[in-house]
Amino acid sequence: MPATTRALPASQDLEEIIISETMIKRRVRKLGQEITAAYGEEEVTVVAIINGALLFTADLLREIRCPIRLDCIRVSSYRNETRAAGKPEIVHSLTIDIANRHVLLIDDILDTGKTLSVVVNLIKKLKPASVKTCVLLDKKGRREVEYAADFVGFDIPDQFVVGYGLDFAERYRNLPCIGVLKPHLQNPPEWA
Numbered sequence: 335m336p337a338t339t340r341a342l343p344a345s346q347d348l349e350e351i352i353i354s355e356t357m358i359k360r361r362v363r364k365l366g367q368e369i370t371a372a373y374g375e376e377e378v379t380v381v382a383i384i385n386g387a388l389l390f391t392a393d394l395l396r397e398i399r400c401p402i403r404l405d406c407i408r409v410s411s412y413r414n415e416t417r418a419a420g421k422p423e424i425v426h427s428l429t430i431d432i433a434n435r436h437v438l439l440i441d442d443i444l445d446t447g448k449t450l451s452v453v454v455n456l457i458k459k460l461k462p463a464s465v466k467t468c469v470l471l472d473k474k475g476r477r478e479v480e481y482a483a484d485f486v487g488f489d490i491p492d493q494f495v496v497g498y499g500l501d502f503a504e505r506y507r508n509l510p511c512i513g514v515l516k517p518h519l520q521n522p523p524e525w526a
């Protein structure tokens with residue numbers, strides 16, 4: 335385990351690291367190059383879905399060489415299907431105008447596809463010049479709504495992961511790597 339990861343107490347809670355800090359850094363740099371090549375000199379309006387995409391967006395933006403504008407959108411995806419039939423709700427929407435702009439939507443993970451399809455539909459109604467999506471992680475096997483991202487960091491299997499922006503009950507977002515929690519920590523009653 336790299337020294338920086340070992341130094342964080344939260345890393346003791348991981349059963350397994352599936353993507354190391356080094357792998358993330360290397361892939362984020364490459365994604366930045368892919369995005370820069372796709373847009374060239376065009377200005378990109380980046381829309382990050384917070385909180386999950388916060389860390390990924392912060393690092394990725396510094397690898398994108400095109401001019402950018404930034405906005406954030408907050409979505410609550412009720413994982414508990416008893417509420418709103420699991421339909422994601424926009425809790426805080428855009429604050430800048432995106433009409434005729436090239437929008438790059440960034441999220442931490444593409445899972446069932448519900449979140450991105452809701453947000454992309456909202457963005458399309460605002461008549462942007464184009465919409466592309468970039469996700470750090472893609473669990474292709476879990477899709478309920480057909481959705482393919484334009485830029486993907488890593489394909490991962492169907493495991494609940496934390497770290498590098500991804501949380502469990504708002505914890506673990508500051509882990510520099512991505513991993514799976516030890517089984518006894520995946521449902522602690524005091525964190526509900």
Ligand code: 5GP
Nearest residue numbers: 386444445446447448449493494495500501
């Ligand atoms: P979707 O709407 O595609 O099912 O889910 C997207 C959202 O669910 C993500 O933005 C993320 O907040 C959450 N999510 C899905 N899978 C995971 C996971 O493995 N770990 C964490 N921490 N969040 C996840």
Ligand code: MG
Nearest residue numbers: 385386387442
């Ligand atoms: Mg999220």
